[in-house]
Amino acid sequence: MKQFYVIIPIMERLIVLDTETTGIDPKEGHRIIEVAAVEIIDREITENQFRKYIYSGKAVGDSFKVHGISDTFLRTNGIEFKKIIDDFISFIKNSTLVIHNAPFDLGFLNNELKLIGIKDSIESFCDKNNPIIDTLKLHTENFPRQRHSLDSLCRQFTIDDSSRTKHGALIDSIILAKVYLAMTGGQKYLFNEETNTKPQISKPSLVKKNIENKDNIKVIYANKDEVVTHNNYFKN
Numbered sequence: 001m002k003q004f005y006v007i008i009p010i011m012e013r014l015i016v017l018d019t020e021t022t023g024i025d026p027k028e029g030h031r032i033i034e035v036a037a038v039e040i041i042d043r044e045i046t047e048n049q050f051r052k053y054i055y056s057g058k059a060v061g062d063s064f065k066v067h068g069i070s071d072t073f074l075r076t077n078g079i080e081f082k083k084i085i086d087d088f089i090s091f092i093k094n095s096t097l098v099i100h101n102a103p104f105d106l107g108f109l110n111n112e113l114k115l116i117g118i119k120d121s122i123e124s125f126c127d128k129n130n131p132i133i134d135t136l137k138l139h140t141e142n143f144p145r146q147r148h149s150l151d152s153l154c155r156q157f158t159i160d161d162s163s164r165t166k167h168g169a170l171i172d173s174i175i176l177a178k179v180y181l182a183m184t185g186g187q188k189y190l191f192n193e194e195t196n197t198k199p200q201i202s203k204p205s206l207v208k209k210n211i212e213n214k215d216n217i218k219v220i221y222a223n224k225d226e227v228v229t230h231n232n233y234f235k236n
Helices: 061-067 071-077 085-092 102-115 137-142 150-156 169-183 204-212 225-235
Strands: 013-021 034-042 046-052 096-097 132-134
Touching: 013 061, 013 071, 013 085, 013 102, 034 061, 034 085, 034 102, 046 085, 046 169, 096 102, 096 169, 102 132, 102 150, 132 137, 132 150, 137 169, 150 169
Parallel strands: 013 096, 096 132
Antiparallel strands: 013 034, 034 046
């Protein structure tokens, strides 16, 4: 009997994540007030989202000017972090997190875990081989002369951020997901005057896989007539 083999591709699941906080440093007692995440599967943004407002009793203070989330709103709509942690871990588990300025958000998330007695880090629940992608780091390495804020990335990659009147974890996650896909999509600068001479961002594991399988790659060369036609085209 003839046997048939079906190759099933491995699904790539990314979770684009953002938080809003009462300040910039958890060591000073600042806390998370909103956490949100958006799912990307095989480079497609899905409708699967996660969003929770967190009430810790810490006053928002001057951070209200950034996100517009008030103490009154949090007392009514927020819940304790320990009550959302199971759902949050289930949402991100075994996935790669995409975060802009990852040390900031991870610092706050890991601080919240510590406060409720969980010794594991957020990273430990993610994809073991590729737990975190920091878009700030990626952009800095590949576009060192550009500005690196999320607003600047939206302008650079032509992402509409008109709905972003204030910072918000969910809206920022959605925008960052679009920016990430544009930034890693390739050939954006093919016909621009300012050509990016750096190689497009790729996972090292994919590059390694291609190198290992180079002997199995079929290369089709142009025949004599095609070469003549090609050269005549450029002469004209």
